[in-house]
Amino acid sequence: MNKRQLSAQTTRRKLITAGLELIKEKGFDAINVEDITRKAGVAKGSFYTYFKRKEDIVLDISRTPFGEIAEELQNMKKMELIERLTHYFHRFMECVESCGINVCRQWTKDVLDPNNVPDNKDGQKWKYDFEMLKSILEDAISNGELKKDTPAELLTHIIISELYGMMTCWCMSDGKFEPLEWTHKFCKIQLRPILKPYLH
Amino acid sequence: MNKRQLSAQTTRRKLITAGLELIKEKGFDAINVEDITRKAGVAKGSFYTYFKRKEDIVLDISRTPFGEIAEELQNMKKMELIERLTHYFHRFMECVESCGINVCRQWTKDVLDPNNVPDNKDGQKWKYDFEMLKSILEDAISNGELKKDTPAELLTHIIISELYGMMTCWCMSDGKFEPLEWTHKFCKIQLRPILKPYLH
């Protein structure tokens, strides 16, 4: 990595860090681009070098913590399906908690927009979640834990709705309940009955 | 209702109708207040007679269709719990579909904000949903359909997360699947297993 790339990466990270802190504290609508650049110690114009629109920073803010989950799950291919999913749910809610309600709120809005396809490499975050969940189910089908005729696509939709529902519910409650305890209840009550008909 | 009240009601309705159509078609962020007032045939200033902030119209847009559900459920007190809930889920998704993804997107953002308490009578929509669901469960407890020790509060949280998860999932899929068919699958797969341990 040469000096230019290093400088670019540093500036981008400064913006993401400043953005996360400010949005977390005050909310996306309550801050402006200059607040972010001031906190990051760069000029306003630099923001638009890295993000096409003000909103686009939100996806990048969430990318780092959520990206780590994907890595972890890659190293859990040998584990039981429900354990893997429970781990996913746990870690997802940890990220939700660390990002805070204000970030999740804005992020959900972006996620829900089918037209919102930011032109950076990764595209829409939720498609990423979808593919990850689907591959977990497919792993379980191919190793015989789930029946061969399991409707993976449908189950993925249903499980992802649990995931987002869980987050929505947590945000609505103003983060009052303990996320991990909540996740535990959720996985026990919801995940198992959904999967049961398809388990061998 | 005198002439003044009539005029006020008419203007408000014109704004809500115009707002719904525009947000549905173009999205909340892509239109401005003048687009709405132009379409409604009133002056820009009038918008702020009825809504404190641009966003506040979204809650009112969704209030009409969702309000009808509450009425219907009042007339279904004699029915079985699962039938009542399934009806609620069905009607909820019908409203979601009629409002369209763009309205739901913005509406979800408002719903997720614990600080967003518009100063009109009804307050936050989700609290309304919460109370409605909780009262359905309490009806079932008092008429013996559910066990006396059913944790109504927790179940309400879980069921509401199903409801919002279902909507989120539908929006993410760009409204591709048939909402009623989807609801049916949802209720069958999710609702019954959740309630089972508490049914007599």
Next chain:
DNA sequence: GTAATATTTGACTAAAAGTCAATGAATAAT
């Protein structure tokens, strides 16, 4: 008939999103 009250209006203000040409430092070419 007159005073009080409420709705409607659109020009105006304030704020912030987003643009862009100039700058200068790093890299590549000769």
Next chain:
DNA sequence: ATTATTCATTGACTTTTAGTCAAATATTAC
């Protein structure tokens, strides 16, 4: 080593739009 090119950085500038407000107009109350 010198020159040309590329690219991150800058901040003043433009444009858009949310939100205000005082005046005008219509309705109701006294």
